[in-house]
Amino acid sequence: MGTTDIRLPRGVTIRRHRNEETINITFTYKGVKCREPLSHLTPNTKNIKYAERLLGEIYNNIGRDAFNYADYFPKSSKLKIFGKTCHTSQIKHYLCEYLAICQTRNLSPSTIRGYKKCMEALRDLHEVRAADLTPALLKNWIKNQSTVLKTIRNQLSFLRSAMDEAVIDGVIPMNPVSLIKASRYRSQQSEQSQYMVDPLSPDEVSTLLRAAGNQQWENLFLFAINTGLRSSELCALAWKDIDFDKRKASIHNASVVGVLKTTKTRAGKRKVDLNGDALTALTRQKLFTFEKGEFVFEDPKTCQPWASADAIRKKAWVPTVKKAGIRYRNPYQTRHTFATRHISQGANLFWLASQMGHKGPEMLFRHYGAYLEEYDGHTDRSAIRLTVPPSKGAA
Incomplete structure (x- = not known):
C-alpha cells in the first residue's frame, strides 16, 4: 500500500520531495501556525500513527502551559520566535x-x-x-x-x-x-561576620611607614591613615580636589578596576579635613605627580595612576606589611585606624561620620561600638598620637 492510500489524521501531512517523502505535523502555538517535519520517519501507517500521537501530546502540553518548543524541535527555525531554551537546560x-x-x-x-x-x-x-x-x-x-x-x-x-x-x-x-x-x-x-575591625596601633603605624620601600608608598599610607579614604578613593584623588588654603580634600570619585566612577552614595561625596600629617604626605607627593596635573597618587613602578584598590594591596601594601613584620590586615584597616583614633580622641561623631562618607553616626556605632565604649573618656589621648618618620626621598 502506497502513501497515497494511507488515511492521514488532521494536522498530519506528507510532503513529497524529489527523492523522498517526509511526514509533517501542523499545529498552532501562541497564535502562530507551525509546521514541522519529522524527517527521521519513513511515511508508513505505523509512523503516521506516531505523528498523530505526538501531535496530541503537543496540544496537551500547550493546554497545560507545559510545552517548550526547543524540547521537541531543537533545530527548528521557529526558535527565532520562541527561543532556544529547552527543559534540559542547566x-x-x-x-x-x-x-x-x-x-x-x-x-x-x-x-x-x-x-x-x-x-x-x-x-x-x-x-x-x-x-x-x-x-x-x-x-x-x-x-x-x-x-x-x-x-x-x-x-x-x-x-x-x-x-x-x-x-x-x-x-x-x-x-x-x-x-x-x-x-x-x-x-x-x-x-556573625568573619570580618573584624582591626586597626593598627600607633607603634605599628610608625613601623609600617618606616618599612615602606618607596617614598610614594609611604605618602600614600600616611595620607590614608590620616584621612580615612577608601583605597578606591585614593586611586581617583586628583590635585584639583586639594585645597591647601582651606586644608580640605573634595572626594567625589572612586576608581574601580581602572574605571573612574562617582562615589557609591550621596554621603560619599564629601570634603575631608586635612591634618598636618595628611598635608605632609601631599607636600612630599608633589615632587612626583604635581606637575603632571592630574592624579595625586601613582604606582611608582609604572608612573601611572593606581588602577584599583587591589593593585595597591598587591603591589605596595602586602610587601610593606611583610617587611615591617607586623600582623597582616588588609588596606581597609587604615580606614578603621583613622576612625578608632578619632573615637579615642573624643571626636564629634557627626563630624567623623561626615569625614568617612557616612550619612550619620549609626554606621560608627555598628562597626565601632566596642571602641566607643572603651574610649568613652577613659583613654590617655596622648598615647594615640602617630609618629611620622622623616622623608626618605625618592626610592
Whole structure:
C-alpha cells in the first residue's frame, strides 16, 4: 500500500520531495501556525500513527502551559520566535545568560565582578537542571555553606534573578529561590561576620611607614591613615580636589578596576579635613605627580595612576606589611585606624561620620561600638598620637 492510500489524521501531512517523502505535523502555538517535519520517519501507517500521537501530546502540553518548543524541535527555525531554551537546560546556562544581561546593561565593573564571584560560588548547582531546582535542594546547599549569611544572601539574590529567566522561558512555573530564606537554616554563630575591625596601633603605624620601600608608598599610607579614604578613593584623588588654603580634600570619585566612577552614595561625596600629617604626605607627593596635573597618587613602578584598590594591596601594601613584620590586615584597616583614633580622641561623631562618607553616626556605632565604649573618656589621648618618620626621598 502506497502513501497515497494511507488515511492521514488532521494536522498530519506528507510532503513529497524529489527523492523522498517526509511526514509533517501542523499545529498552532501562541497564535502562530507551525509546521514541522519529522524527517527521521519513513511515511508508513505505523509512523503516521506516531505523528498523530505526538501531535496530541503537543496540544496537551500547550493546554497545560507545559510545552517548550526547543524540547521537541531543537533545530527548528521557529526558535527565532520562541527561543532556544529547552527543559534540559542547566542552572549554569541561566547564570551565564543573566550575567550577559547585566553586562549589556553596563553595570559597574565592581558589580559585574561581584556577580562573577557569585557564579563561581554557586558551582555546586551548575550541573543541576533548572527544572529540577527545588527549595529542598537549596535548603541543603545553604546548610553546607561555610560563608557568612550576608554572602549567601548575595549569592541567592544572583541565583534568583537568573532563575527568573527560566520562568520567562517557561522551563519552571515559579522561581524556587523566592520560596527559601537563608536565615532559617543558619545558626547564630554562622551569621556573625568573619570580618573584624582591626586597626593598627600607633607603634605599628610608625613601623609600617618606616618599612615602606618607596617614598610614594609611604605618602600614600600616611595620607590614608590620616584621612580615612577608601583605597578606591585614593586611586581617583586628583590635585584639583586639594585645597591647601582651606586644608580640605573634595572626594567625589572612586576608581574601580581602572574605571573612574562617582562615589557609591550621596554621603560619599564629601570634603575631608586635612591634618598636618595628611598635608605632609601631599607636600612630599608633589615632587612626583604635581606637575603632571592630574592624579595625586601613582604606582611608582609604572608612573601611572593606581588602577584599583587591589593593585595597591598587591603591589605596595602586602610587601610593606611583610617587611615591617607586623600582623597582616588588609588596606581597609587604615580606614578603621583613622576612625578608632578619632573615637579615642573624643571626636564629634557627626563630624567623623561626615569625614568617612557616612550619612550619620549609626554606621560608627555598628562597626565601632566596642571602641566607643572603651574610649568613652577613659583613654590617655596622648598615647594615640602617630609618629611620622622623616622623608626618605625618592626610592
